[in-house]
Amino acid sequence: MEPLANEKSPNQTNRSQNIPVATVTRLALYLRELQQLKRAGLQRIQSGAIAKRLGLNDSQVRRDLSCFGQFGQRGVGYNIAGLTQAIQSIMGTDRSWNVILVGAGNLGRALSGYRGFDQQGFRLVAVFDCSDEIIGTKVGKLVVKSLDSLDEIVSANQVELAIVAVPAEAASIVSQRLESAGITGILNFAPVTVRRPNSSLTVVDVDLAVELQRLAFAVVNSKGS
Amino acid sequence: MEPLANEKSPNQTNRSQNIPVATVTRLALYLRELQQLKRAGLQRIQSGAIAKRLGLNDSQVRRDLSCFGQFGQRGVGYNIAGLTQAIQSIMGTDRSWNVILVGAGNLGRALSGYRGFDQQGFRLVAVFDCSDEIIGTKVGKLVVKSLDSLDEIVSANQVELAIVAVPAEAASIVSQRLESAGITGILNFAPVTVRRPNSSLTVVDVDLAVELQRLAFAVVNSKGS
Numbered sequence: 001m002e003p004l005a006n007e008k009s010p011n012q013t014n015r016s017q018n019i020p021v022a023t024v025t026r027l028a029l030y031l032r033e034l035q036q037l038k039r040a041g042l043q044r045i046q047s048g049a050i051a052k053r054l055g056l057n058d059s060q061v062r063r064d065l066s067c068f069g070q071f072g073q074r075g076v077g078y079n080i081a082g083l084t085q086a087i088q089s090i091m092g093t094d095r096s097w098n099v100i101l102v103g104a105g106n107l108g109r110a111l112s113g114y115r116g117f118d119q120q121g122f123r124l125v126a127v128f129d130c131s132d133e134i135i136g137t138k139v140g141k142l143v144v145k146s147l148d149s150l151d152e153i154v155s156a157n158q159v160e161l162a163i164v165a166v167p168a169e170a171a172s173i174v175s176q177r178l179e180s181a182g183i184t185g186i187l188n189f190a191p192v193t194v195r196r197p198n199s200s201l202t203v204v205d206v207d208l209a210v211e212l213q214r215l216a217f218a219v220v221n222s223k224g225s
Numbered sequence: 226m227e228p229l230a231n232e233k234s235p236n237q238t239n240r241s242q243n244i245p246v247a248t249v250t251r252l253a254l255y256l257r258e259l260q261q262l263k264r265a266g267l268q269r270i271q272s273g274a275i276a277k278r279l280g281l282n283d284s285q286v287r288r289d290l291s292c293f294g295q296f297g298q299r300g301v302g303y304n305i306a307g308l309t310q311a312i313q314s315i316m317g318t319d320r321s322w323n324v325i326l327v328g329a330g331n332l333g334r335a336l337s338g339y340r341g342f343d344q345q346g347f348r349l350v351a352v353f354d355c356s357d358e359i360i361g362t363k364v365g366k367l368v369v370k371s372l373d374s375l376d377e378i379v380s381a382n383q384v385e386l387a388i389v390a391v392p393a394e395a396a397s398i399v400s401q402r403l404e405s406a407g408i409t410g411i412l413n414f415a416p417v418t419v420r421r422p423n424s425s426l427t428v429v430d431v432d433l434a435v436e437l438q439r440l441a442f443a444v445v446n447s448k449g450s
Binding site for chain 2: 028054122160186192204208214217
């Protein structure tokens with residue numbers, strides 16, 4: 001993913017580990033493939049097979065995984081279990097994370113049931129909304145709460161991450177509330193920038209319309225070539 | 226966004242326009258901000274103000290917009306209407322696109338109601354599912370259809386783009402069906418790679434768990450710095 005547009009600070013991922021954001025995205029994709037292979041009962045895989053599954057170049061995969069060399073062996077491939085664990089450790093997903101969701105509209109409800117989050121160790125502990133009509137209703141097994149109980153729940157559950165799926169006009173005030181409550185990272189689905197100067201909040205934006213525009217651009221530019 | 230992991234071909238966007246994928250993503254974000262400013266009644270904006278809204282560097286914004294020089298004037302800023310139109314023309318969104326959605330589960334239903342798509346000229350013309358329990362039910366104003374009518378609807382509506390929100394295990398076969406039906410671009414929400422060798426299909430992947438992992442990584446690595 002593109003660092004400048006999507007991360008609070010272009011060099012934030014370079015501080016302690018020196019891994020560019022683009023590589024982080026690929027590591028997450030390797031992890032996804034490795035976990036699928038592991039579930040399928042495989043024990044080893046060659047870099048070329050990972051590359052093929054993801055539509056990448058073999059040399060790119062080998063370069064990305066070069067720091068995990070102890071799990072690879074020429075001709076035999078990588079030890080799937082060992083490599084999985086090593087990537088999870090780098091990514092910070094070798095532990096579980098308590099996550100809250102703010103915004104229980106259609107998108108929020110869909111995100112709350114997204115199985116992929118759980119599979120990667122992200123545990124949804126509470127859902128919030130500011131609409132009186134939605135507060136008190138159920139989202140999966142959770143009862144939607146008012147933002148009045150935000151501080152208490154964040155602190156009691158040591159929550160660090162929040163998924164924000166509120167309308168654009170509410171996103172900025174919600175992110176301020178989250179930061180005051182002690183949240184350090186936001187996955188922002190609101191089609192608006194929520195970062196503010198001097199904030200230590202880490203924000204990753206997912207704008208679904210931007211993704212569809214990228215697709216349109218790619219389709220237009222692949223024609224007649 | 227990261228070109229290698231998300232696009233079918235790393236250099237596909239370089240064929241006719243020479244614009245890297247990272248820049249395309251930023252152009253889409255500029256467009257979003259310009260449209261908001263236009264709705265708010267503004268006519269001109271300085272590059273520095275755009276940069277601040279998006280958390281980017283002023284010089285980055287000026288570099289990206291340098292090819293749209295005729296809409297900018299030192300000290301006066303950019304003409305919002307002219308710049309909007311010029312970016313839309315580059316992005317291929319100065320026209321409307323007919324789009325279909327495959328997969329009417331929770332995520333699919335949420336995506337079908339996502340206002341941002343419509344605002345950027347993407348018109349949802351049909352929703353498909355393969356479950357007999359879902360076919361025939363309503364998603365917004367549309368009745369969910371069987372994939373049996375895919376070819377007919379794609380051809381009748383000149384549909385080029387599809388949003389895929391099916392389970393991982395169905396994604397590959399669905400994308401093959403879509404390509405046979407004449408779809409040229411897929412926005413893929415299934416947590417799996419659907420690209421195949423020798424396919425001319427353009428694929429942009431959005432893996433929500435990968436985004437959350439990127440956030441976890443960024444939070445871990447911003448600590449103690």
